[in-house]
Amino acid sequence: xxDADTPRAALRRWAGVAALLAAATLTAAxxxxxxxxxxxxxxxxxxxxLAAYRYRWIESVVCAVxxxxxxxxxxxxxxxxxxxxxxxxLIALGVMLTVALLTSHLADSxxxxxxxxxxxxxxxxxxxxxxxxxxxxxxxxVVRAIGASALQAAFAGPCTLLLAGADGALxxxxxxxTDHERDGLRCAIKEAAVLGPGTGRWPGLDAWFxxxxxxxxxxxxxxxxQVRAADTEGREHAAALCALLAQAVWRLRLAAxxxxxxxxxxxEQLQGSFLAAVSHDLRxxxxxxxxxxxxxxxxxxxxxxxxxxxxxxxxxxxxxxLSTLTENTLQLVRLAGTGIELRRDWESVEExxxxxLARVRRRDPARRIGAQVPAALPLVKxxxxxxxxxxxxLLDNALRYSDGPVDVxxxxxxxxxxxxxxxxxxxxxxDGDAAGQPYARGDASGPHGAGLGLAVCRAIAQAHxxxxxxxxxxxxxxxxxxxxxxxxQPAGAAA
Numbered sequence: 001x002x003d004a005d006t007p008r009a010a011l012r013r014w015a016g017v018a019a020l021l022a023a024a025t026l027t028a029a030x031x032x033x034x035x036x037x038x039x040x041x042x043x044x045x046x047x048x049x050l051a052a053y054r055y056r057w058i059e060s061v062v063c064a065v066x067x068x069x070x071x072x073x074x075x076x077x078x079x080x081x082x083x084x085x086x087x088x089x090l091i092a093l094g095v096m097l098t099v100a101l102l103t104s105h106l107a108d109s110x111x112x113x114x115x116x117x118x119x120x121x122x123x124x125x126x127x128x129x130x131x132x133x134x135x136x137x138x139x140x141x142v143v144r145a146i147g148a149s150a151l152q153a154a155f156a157g158p159c160t161l162l163l164a165g166a167d168g169a170l171x172x173x174x175x176x177x178t179d180h181e182r183d184g185l186r187c188a189i190k191e192a193a194v195l196g197p198g199t200g201r202w203p204g205l206d207a208w209f210x211x212x213x214x215x216x217x218x219x220x221x222x223x224x225x226q227v228r229a230a231d232t233e234g235r236e237h238a239a240a241l242c243a244l245l246a247q248a249v250w251r252l253r254l255a256a257x258x259x260x261x262x263x264x265x266x267x268e269q270l271q272g273s274f275l276a277a278v279s280h281d282l283r284x285x286x287x288x289x290x291x292x293x294x295x296x297x298x299x300x301x302x303x304x305x306x307x308x309x310x311x312x313x314x315x316x317x318x319x320x321x322l323s324t325l326t327e328n329t330l331q332l333v334r335l336a337g338t339g340i341e342l343r344r345d346w347e348s349v350e351e352x353x354x355x356x357l358a359r360v361r362r363r364d365p366a367r368r369i370g371a372q373v374p375a376a377l378p379l380v381k382x383x384x385x386x387x388x389x390x391x392x393x394l395l396d397n398a399l400r401y402s403d404g405p406v407d408v409x410x411x412x413x414x415x416x417x418x419x420x421x422x423x424x425x426x427x428x429x430x431d432g433d434a435a436g437q438p439y440a441r442g443d444a445s446g447p448h449g450a451g452l453g454l455a456v457c458r459a460i461a462q463a464h465x466x467x468x469x470x471x472x473x474x475x476x477x478x479x480x481x482x483x484x485x486x487x488x489q490p491a492g493a494a495a
Contacts, residue, residue, distance in 0.1 A: 052107030064100030134248035197229035212248035285318035
């Protein structure tokens, strides 16, 4: 209940009316001997104007009638009676009553228009603030919470807001809703129209049911309780709030659709690129394998031992390349899919680096790889298999495209753990972003290299919340670094 409608507030208003009439009577009596009857009337008229300014229409009308009665009783001859001796006095009382009632009516109209203007301003400000909040909302649950709060702030309520799925069915529930109110929400969604008092639909209820959106694009409905049929402006304001909420939900759903379409397009592009790689990059190693195997099968006994070893080595090397290419392609397609959740655990970077180096050095008889891994590194939360694949790809690239030493360095810097592979090869032919794209190869890639290695590394880094940084080195060569965020360490981890 509004404070202005409480019994105590009404009592204060009537007491104020009585005080104004008493003050006007005492003031007129104080100057009775030296002023005319018109002056007495002006004093009472002032009391009527003050009552019209401060109180409601009913109080101001009662004050106007009371002022006329008091003027007649105390100051118009014969005094102390309600009779009127002269017709002129009767005309004066009538004119004063008319002026007092007109003044009360005009003041009440001004007060109502002022209150209406203030309500309109407050509602416009609320719509503006709501639009700003919804522009920053990134989830439908956030939009629902903001919308419910806005409706509750604008109306006595209680208010309920529920969103609907693509099929129009309500999502979620509110224990405060009755079965009849749930039917009202469903009907508002189905008809895409406002129901309740003053709408011509379901007028017997004390709640409005408002759809969020237009026909064919309704994304939910709202229930606003304790409303009046005559409150047209309030109903229009509620509809405006619901329209803003509907636009916010549609924006989020369209953005989700765009992201899904982009992901589908990316998957199609990857599949098309994979087919292109199969037709180009797999043909050469397959031809080498077939040729070497055919030579061994048909001429194996006549070939020298050294030639047979060379052909077997070619078969093993080309098969290894095909295995790596296939693994990288499948991993890239997997990481590019939507909804992939990694099996992340606390891992030691020292162990990952040691495991990868032990495997890669078997293919590096020249022992060109050096490592600088400090002790007491923080643990990282990730998938050890994927991180090992990333480091293995970087080392394979460095060994393939450089003849000099290859350095593996690990350091902590600005809340990140950096794992870098550096070489003194010909360097990157393009900038880092272009070199990390799928099926993009540098000039030094030679006959082999589908450009998948760095693309897989970048996808693995992004899946772990990190990034892959590719740079040219001064003096020649390139540097490929994985930057991973260092999270709060688990209990018992070494400092």
